[in-house]
Amino acid sequence: MLELSTPIKFVKRVGERVAVELAKRGVETVEDLLYHLPFRYEDRLNPVPMSALQAGTTASVIGEVRGSVLLQTRHMPLFEMTVGQGLNTVKAMWFRGSYLRDKFHVGQMVALYGKLEPSRSSAGKFKMIQPQFEILPAHGGPDAEFSMLEVGRIVPVYESLGGTTVWGAKLGSKWLRRVIWGLFEELGVEEIKADSSAALRNDKQKNEQPQERSTEAKQERGHEAFTETLPGALRKRLKLPGRLEALKAVHFPEAGTPMTELMSAATPAHRRLIFEELFYLELGLELKRRRMREREGTAFVTNVKVREAIKQVLPFHPTAAQKRVLGEIANDMRRPQPMRRLLQGDVGSGKTIVAMQAALVAIENGCQAALMAPTEILATQHYLSARKLLGDVLSPRTGRPYRVTLLTGSLDEAAKREARGRIFRGETDLAIGTHALIEDKVDFDNLGLVIVDEQHRFGVQQRFRLMKKPGALDPDVLVMTATPIPRTLALTLYGDLDASVIDELPPGRTPIVTRRTTEERAEDVWEFVRKQVVAGRQAYIVYPVIEGAKDDQPELDFARDDEVEEASALSVAAGKKTADSSAALRNDKKRAGTPKVKGGRASVKTEKLFEPKKALRAAADMYEELRVGPLAGLRLGLLHGRLSADDKEVAMRRFQRGDIDVLIATTVIEVGVDVSNASVMVIEHAERFGLAQMHQLRGRVGRGAAKSYCILMTGGKVSEQAECRLDAMVRTQNGFELAELDLQQRGPGEFFGTRQAGLPEFRVANLIRDRAVLELAKAEAERFAESPDPAVSREERDAVWARLKQQWQRKYGLVEA
Numbered sequence: 001m002l003e004l005s006t007p008i009k010f011v012k013r014v015g016e017r018v019a020v021e022l023a024k025r026g027v028e029t030v031e032d033l034l035y036h037l038p039f040r041y042e043d044r045l046n047p048v049p050m051s052a053l054q055a056g057t058t059a060s061v062i063g064e065v066r067g068s069v070l071l072q073t074r075h076m077p078l079f080e081m082t083v084g085q086g087l088n089t090v091k092a093m094w095f096r097g098s099y100l101r102d103k104f105h106v107g108q109m110v111a112l113y114g115k116l117e118p119s120r121s122s123a124g125k126f127k128m129i130q131p132q133f134e135i136l137p138a139h140g141g142p143d144a145e146f147s148m149l150e151v152g153r154i155v156p157v158y159e160s161l162g163g164t165t166v167w168g169a170k171l172g173s174k175w176l177r178r179v180i181w182g183l184f185e186e187l188g189v190e191e192i193k194a195d196s197s198a199a200l201r202n203d204k205q206k207n208e209q210p211q212e213r214s215t216e217a218k219q220e221r222g223h224e225a226f227t228e229t230l231p232g233a234l235r236k237r238l239k240l241p242g243r244l245e246a247l248k249a250v251h252f253p254e255a256g257t258p259m260t261e262l263m264s265a266a267t268p269a270h271r272r273l274i275f276e277e278l279f280y281l282e283l284g285l286e287l288k289r290r291r292m293r294e295r296e297g298t299a300f301v302t303n304v305k306v307r308e309a310i311k312q313v314l315p316f317h318p319t320a321a322q323k324r325v326l327g328e329i330a331n332d333m334r335r336p337q338p339m340r341r342l343l344q345g346d347v348g349s350g351k352t353i354v355a356m357q358a359a360l361v362a363i364e365n366g367c368q369a370a371l372m373a374p375t376e377i378l379a380t381q382h383y384l385s386a387r388k389l390l391g392d393v394l395s396p397r398t399g400r401p402y403r404v405t406l407l408t409g410s411l412d413e414a415a416k417r418e419a420r421g422r423i424f425r426g427e428t429d430l431a432i433g434t435h436a437l438i439e440d441k442v443d444f445d446n447l448g449l450v451i452v453d454e455q456h457r458f459g460v461q462q463r464f465r466l467m468k469k470p471g472a473l474d475p476d477v478l479v480m481t482a483t484p485i486p487r488t489l490a491l492t493l494y495g496d497l498d499a500s501v502i503d504e505l506p507p508g509r510t511p512i513v514t515r516r517t518t519e520e521r522a523e524d525v526w527e528f529v530r531k532q533v534v535a536g537r538q539a540y541i542v543y544p545v546i547e548g549a550k551d552d553q554p555e556l557d558f559a560r561d562d563e564v565e566e567a568s569a570l571s572v573a574a575g576k577k578t579a580d581s582s583a584a585l586r587n588d589k590k591r592a593g594t595p596k597v598k599g600g601r602a603s604v605k606t607e608k609l610f611e612p613k614k615a616l617r618a619a620a621d622m623y624e625e626l627r628v629g630p631l632a633g634l635r636l637g638l639l640h641g642r643l644s645a646d647d648k649e650v651a652m653r654r655f656q657r658g659d660i661d662v663l664i665a666t667t668v669i670e671v672g673v674d675v676s677n678a679s680v681m682v683i684e685h686a687e688r689f690g691l692a693q694m695h696q697l698r699g700r701v702g703r704g705a706a707k708s709y710c711i712l713m714t715g716g717k718v719s720e721q722a723e724c725r726l727d728a729m730v731r732t733q734n735g736f737e738l739a740e741l742d743l744q745q746r747g748p749g750e751f752f753g754t755r756q757a758g759l760p761e762f763r764v765a766n767l768i769r770d771r772a773v774l775e776l777a778k779a780e781a782e783r784f785a786e787s788p789d790p791a792v793s794r795e796e797r798d799a800v801w802a803r804l805k806q807q808w809q810r811k812y813g814l815v816e817a
């Protein structure tokens with residue numbers, strides 16, 4: 001008998017050869033196939049009549065083939081087909097459509113899906129360019145037995161499991177419907193609502209004797225015992241349908257299911273599957289949190305002496321938000337369990353001083369602290385400000401000055417060895433360095449606190465992989481990020497951390513004036529920069545790439561989905577056969593964050609990115625141009641990722657000291673750089689930058705009291721999405737607002753850039769769409785872990801934990817901290 005774990009090759013219509021193909025797409029068992037869900041539906045039960053079609057909409061149209069012709073145009077063959085319904089007709093066209101000539105013949109019933117455009121030759125008529133099509137089974141034809149799957153119902157449409165390979169056409173929607181329908185039949189799954197499903201029952205079931213039906217029902221209940229994944233009481237309380245019924249309703253929706261609910265994955269069946277997925281994720285995170293609370297860390301004391309030590313180094317009055325957040329951190333540090341806290345605060349909100357205060361708590365308790373930064377520039381900057389802050393004061397505990405050690409890759413070997421030695425022997429209180437360096441090679445004498453700055457630059461996976469002495473206590477960990485993380489992402493990616501937010505900027509900051517302009521008006525911009533420099537200020541000018549025509553590498557990963565979409569639209573227009581995939585699907589998949597699609601997109605992205613490179617203004621070239629041209633006479637510096645570490649540091653220090661007026665740079669300066677005299681940020685090719693990036697860049701100015709400016713210069717075509725980003729930048733400086741928009745535009749997989757690892761992959765859930773369900777799942781997971789619900793049987797509880805254990809590693813691959 002078929003079970004969910006049955007290997008796919010034993011399924012009817014699959015077999016060995018196809019199973020090999022399916023395995024390449026991660027489909028190995030019956031269960032895997034059942035979770036290959038439709039990405040859209042066509043209402044072929046109540047199709048829109050041709051007389052009611054509307055221009056500009058995407059619609060599915062059913063009709064009869066009236067005629068077709070293969071035209072030889074100047075560029076390519078064009079296949080044109082007329083599909084009719086009574087007196088109405090629609091014309092469908094496919095470029096390079098020669099392959100379609102023998103597919104269609106007059107009288108066939110077909111379903112077309114695509115965008116309706118008004119016909120130019122005959123008023124009131126429509127055409128569809130490159131629609132997706134399906135030939136519907138004919139009465140008495142070879143496929144007649146499947147006609148109930150293709151017509152007269154809401155029909156599921158799937159991404160082909162053959163992808164773009166030769167299997168693409170075979171393993172598409174038609175095949176999937178048949179195989180999956182067959183699976184449900186063998187599994188004996190009923191519809192969710194017995195009554196309204198009657199219309200959909202096939203004849204076999206109708207003829208069944210009442211007695212047989214009840215055995216079937218019993219069988220199904222038997223099934224439930226090993227296919228259901230949520231406790232009955234929980235399902236009942238939340239009104240969630242059973243798992244297999246939900247799967248069936250998602251694949252083969254009952255007549256009457258609202259199309260809008262189906263298309264937005266909002267049916268009870270969808271919700272059930274989404275909930276299940278998110279529930280297990282949140283349960284796993286909750287478990288991690290609980291385990292962490294069982295570990296042994298240092299219980300720091302924060303007595304008057306410690307507080308005195310902190311106070312004496314403070315260069316200014318902390319904001320209320322800074323105070324509150326430090327309170328939260330100190331609370332954690334006092335506890336004997338290790339702290340795992342995420343500190344979010346917009347650029348310039350003053351996270352560094354909070355981190356220093358936390359470090360002092362550890363140090364005044366006789367422990368060491370480590371501060372890790374993503375780049376050398378930032379590590380060095382932290383080192384300099386720590387020295388400034390702590391350099392002249394004495395520790396009340398030891399009566400000696402604080403000892404701060406810098407450890408970066410650009411130090412020579414002897415210096416590195418020396419630094420490591422001091423850390424190892426406990427002759428350092430605060431070690432500051434790049435992440436990689438501290439993580440891999442440093443042995444601490446007595447490490448009490450680890451601070452990770454700008455965490456989003458590192459993979460989530462490698463968060464706490466710090467060298468620990470055997471038997472040593474777990475250090476407290478404070479993770480800081482300036483990328484405001486939308487709550488859905490925070491709940492998933494960082495669900496195992498407690499969170500603090502600095503939601504207030506230090507006083508005296510004036511809002512940054514943000515303006516848009518174009519390359520044509522560059523002269524005005526340079527003039528403005530010049531004026532600011534004359535007034536004693538400094539400026540940044542940022543470019544997307546380092547060098548122009550010969551450049552093959554952008555400084556960072558630009559996630560510009562608009563370009564990708566344009567590219568895919570182009571490939572469709574060029575007549576590439578795209579089976580069942582569509583831009584809509586790609587969008588959906590992207591949001592779900594599946595890596596296989598990511599790979600595909602990346603290549604499109606690369607192509608598009610480098611094709612128009614000649615027109616791109618680049619940092620190194622513009623440095624030369626501006627130096628002898630519009631900005632001649634000013635002191636210019638150049639900073640980009642390909643400089644040696646030393647050169648980078650020199651450039652940065654000179655800018656910090658004010659020896660450079662204008663720093664021409666790539667996005668290497670995006671993170672953390674703090675020069676309060678800089679008042680102008682010019683971003684060239686702003687249309688190319690992601691929102692989060694632009695927001696970070698803008699955060700480099702407005703750090704002092706002087707009025708600051710951010711000038712977004714566009715050069716070249718500005719897509720609709722880029723337009724939307726630029727508008728948002730001008731409209732708001734609220735990082736969270738921008739982050740939400742960024743997440744919507746790019747999807748969770750891209751939100752942090754491709755460097756981010758560790759985002760869970762979802763089969764059903766979509767973090768942007770399913771926020772409400774996520775919140776519910778989190779609450780329910782906490783409740784489930786907290787107190788045994790008497791309505792949930794012991795077996796059910798055990799089953800949930802067992803399932804979690806089995807899934808956690810495989811599915812989310814989140815490491816154990």
Ligand code: ADP
Pocket residue numbers: 316317318319322345346347348349350351352353482506507672674676703
């Ligand atoms: P970020 O959160 O982006 O890391 P920083 O910690 O670099 O921000 O702080 C930005 C600037 O604001 C720094 O120059 C810092 O000295 C200053 N600053 C931080 N907190 C305050 C405060 N409470 N009052 C005045 N200036 C502050």
Ligand code: MG
Pocket residue numbers: 351352453672
């Ligand atoms: Mg910072």
